[in-house]
Structures are given as C-alpha cells and as structure tokens.
Amino acid sequence: MLTRINKYIIEEKILNGRDQGKTVREKILTFLEKEPIDIILPISYEKVDFMDYSFTDEMLCKLIRRIMSGELGERYVVVESLNESLKENIDVALRERELCCVYATGESKNEILGKLSTPLRETYEYAIEQKKITTRDIFGVKKFKLENISAASNRLTRLEKLGLLHNNKDEVVGGGGRQFVFEAIR
Template sequence: MAEERAHRVYDLSSAGRMLVTRNVGRRVREELAGVLESLPRGGVLYVDTRGVEFMDYSFADETFGVLISRAAGGEFQDRYVVLVERERDLLENVEASLLQRKLALLRVNDVGESPQVVGSLPEHLLNTLQVIQQAHSITNSELAARLDLNHTAGNNRAAKLARLGLIHRRVETAAPSGRQYVYEKIV
C-alpha cells in the first residue's frame, strides 16, 4: 500500500486574484520551485487555485508549462505538483499550455480527493494511470497482467507516467531477478 506523502499547500491567490503576464508567472514559478525543492523526495506540492478569479495564458504557461516541463525533465527528483481547483474553466489556459507542450498534471477538487488529468495524455497511458490509481501500489508484473501486456510494455507505460510526474516509481529487491519496479499513485 502506498504511504502518505509529505505535502505542502501553496495558495496561488497569495500572488493575486487576477494572474496575468509572464513576469508575474516567472516570480510565482520560482516560488513554487523553491517550495518543491524544500519537500522531501516523494513529496507533493498542492497548488490551490480556488481563490484566483482569472489566469491568462502567459501566466499559466510561464508558471505551469515551464514548471511541469522542468519536473518532467527530472529537475525536482520525485517531487510532484497537483492542482487544487473546483472550477474547471479557470484551468483552460493551464490546460492549453500543457497540451501545447504535450504534458499532463493531476488535478483534485480538494486535498485528499481523487485526481483527474489536465493536459495531454494518450488513451493507453490514461488507462494505465487508472489501473495504478485503483491499485494504489502495484508491481510491474501485476500491472502488465492487469493490462494484458508483456512486462516491457507495462514498464514502458509506467515509466512514461513517472517521468510526467503522474505516479511514483520505486525499485524493490526481489528474487530471483534481483529487482522489480513498483508503481504508486501520488494522491
């Protein structure tokens, strides 16, 4: 079973209720990156957008597009970003940025609730993500069996989800091969 992850909540409305321009987005992104880096490995940064009234594309792209690109590049080493938002309309520009960059992000209505995906995720990866979320924690062998795939295909899908920051991937020692991958939901 997946363990409870260390987390912090960042109230995005502390930067303003009307979030516009790349300059403001850059400042907020740098704050978010600092909070992410301060979390222990496996930690989750919930970015709470519920107090924000408007977010333009420039702000969304500079803040979330760049931050999630950096996270997908491995810069934050197993630290995750999750959006907290009830009004899906506010996220239109965040989603546009993620789609443009072929990235995805988890979104919840409130901390602790079931996640949804914002951005770009092919159907086969979405199905794989759903299996992992339902299982909470699953080995590569179990994942491949549930998806009716060979081990390599299951691992490739899960590795992609891990690189995107949508799941946690860890290695366990196992006999006889010496190691196995375990995939865990983040939230």
C-alpha cells in the same frame, strides 16, 4: 512512500503575463527546493479569479518540465481548487505543450489535465485504484493488451517521466531478480 505536504496557495486574484508567471514559478521552486524529497505539493488556485494563457505557460508548464527533467528530485505537484475557466485554461496550455498534470478535485477521483493517451490514462487510473503497481501487475491486466513485459515496463516508465507515477522502491521477486514498485501521484 510519498507525503502530501500543505498546499501552496497562490494569493493573487488575477494572474496574467509571463513576468508574473515567472515570479510565481520561482516562489514555488524556492518552496519546493527547501522540502525533502518524496513529496507532493498541491498548488491551490482557491483565491484566483482569472488566469491567462501566458501565465499558465510560464508558471505551470515550465514547472512541470523541471519536474519531468528530474531536476527537482522526487518532488511533484498537483493542482487544486480550480473553477471551470481556470481548469480549461490549464488544460489547453498543457495540451499545447504536450504535458499533463494531476487535478486533485477534492472528490475521490482525480483528473488528468493536458495531453495523455487513452492507454496511459487507463494505466494511471489503475495505479490509483491499486495504490501501488508493478510491471507484472499491469502485464497481467487483459484490458491493457500488452504484448510483452517490456511494453508494460515502458508504459510505467513513460508515466513516471510525465510526473504521474513515482518509482517508490524495488523489491526482490521469487526466483531472483528485482522489480520496481510505482505509486500514483494524486
């Protein structure tokens, strides 16, 4: 099970350029690497007034790529405390790189920023509702229109690789065999 740790607050009011993006990314990476696995780190923009595209690309997009590569183990990030300008900037940068990230709005529903297909978005939202899901769970949902169990498995694996689902554990199923249990990053 994932643990949400205390947020990392970006202290600077103005975030611009690749050099500053690299500096902040390295601070966050150092912080993440000291934490145990199976964590979610909220990155808070509560003190930020302005952020340019270059900073976002250098800091957040590269950080998400490192998470997607598996290099950081089972460590994840979400963004929070975004004003509309920051939210739009992050969304555009992530879309440009064909990445996505969870925006923890502080309300009951999270948003996905960046590029994510409708079927993957719907599956992620279903995972949020259910708390934990398996391939068999989503295969049985008619609105997903999955032709076979492999298609369901591929969908969950894709969400895991995007850093939106965590493969929590595997469990034995009746009649033999094992199935993976996924938990949504939120």
